Amino acid sequence: MTEKRNIHALIEKEAPSLNNLLDPQDVKAFKEMTAELRDTWTKKQVFRTETEMRMSVLQDMKYPTKAAKYWQCVREQNVFLENLMSLSFDCRRNEAKIKWLEKKLEKETDEYKRECYQIDLDEKRYGLANMQLVARDRMREIKLWSTLKKEFDDGSFDTKDVNRHQLDSYHLIMKNKAETLTSGSSQPEVFNVLGQLKSIERVKKSGEMIYNKKEQLTSDLGAKEE
Numbered sequence: 293m294t295e296k297r298n299i300h301a302l303i304e305k306e307a308p309s310l311n312n313l314l315d316p317q318d319v320k321a322f323k324e325m326t327a328e329l330r331d332t333w334t335k336k337q338v339f340r341t342e343t344e345m346r347m348s349v350l351q352d353m354k355y356p357t358k359a360a361k362y363w364q365c366v367r368e369q370n371v372f373l374e375n376l377m378s379l380s381f382d383c384r385r386n387e388a389k390i391k392w393l394e395k396k397l398e399k400e401t402d403e404y405k406r407e408c409y410q411i412d413l414d415e416k417r418y419g420l421a422n423m424q425l426v427a428r429d430r431m432r433e434i435k436l437w438s439t440l441k442k443e444f445d446d447g448s449f450d451t452k453d454v455n456r457h458q459l460d461s462y463h464l465i466m467k468n469k470a471e472t473l474t475s476g477s478s479q480p481e482v483f484n485v486l487g488q489l490k491s492i493e494r495v496k497k498s499g500e501m502i503y504n505k506k507e508q509l510t511s512d513l514g515a516k517e518e
Contacts, residue, residue: 300330302418303344337428338429339372340435350440356464359449359457366454369437383423390416459501463492 303326310319322329338345349368355361393413400406450456466489473482495501 300326302421303416305414334425338426339433343435345414345436345440350489353462353468354465356468357449357457357461358444358446360461360465362444363454363457365437365444369441372430372434372437376427376434379423379427379430383420383427386416386420386423390420398430428488459492459496462488463496466492480516 295400304323306321307323309328312323314322315398345368350361350364362494390413393409393416396409397406400409445451466485469485473485
């Protein structure tokens with residue numbers, strides 16, 4: 293079975309064609325670097341590292357509670373799931389095109405058409421290797437988001453209903469934003485931050501979003517209907 297994501301042979305095969313693009317000494321240097329370039333291509337960063345996920349995506353000012361962090365992990369993981377599924381469909385189309393091109397090459401006798409089919413085939417094989425590399429890194433990030441979800445899920449918040457945590461989380465977020473406002477902040481920015489902060493504090497004080505009251509009301513209504 294051919295190793296997935298192995299482009300060493302593809303790089304070596306394409307090297308002679310670089311004579312049309314590069315000076316001879318550069319082509320020679322490229323050929324000598326094929327192993328290094330394959331290693332670079334394999335280990336290059338595609339998506340975010342765990343450090344970037346924790347420090348940039350889940351930064352404390354924007355996601356100040358474990359619940360806020362957990363639910364952002366859910367969103368991020370879902371994006372990567374959807375993209376991985378779309379990539380899978382693209383990969384299937386690419387593999388089908390590879391099979392089609394291989395069959396065309398077997399039957400084609402015209403030299404020009406054979407060359408064109410071969411170029412397309414090489415390109416599709418390289419594209420497949422790229423898809424496999426991207427898929428691997430998407431899966432890596434999906435698994436990391438899963439790990440982070442488990443870490444933040446300490447049992448102190450609802451993991452079924454995203455709305456449950458948002459009043460408290462948004463309150464802290466708007467407090468953080470309010471603390472960063474300066475005399476140079478624009479009027480719309482100040483209006484938006486202070487407006488949301490005031491609304492959150494009013495709602496929390498009035499208790500209009502206390503869930504146990506709503507649940508009790510629903511339960512009472514159900515009992516009366518019976």
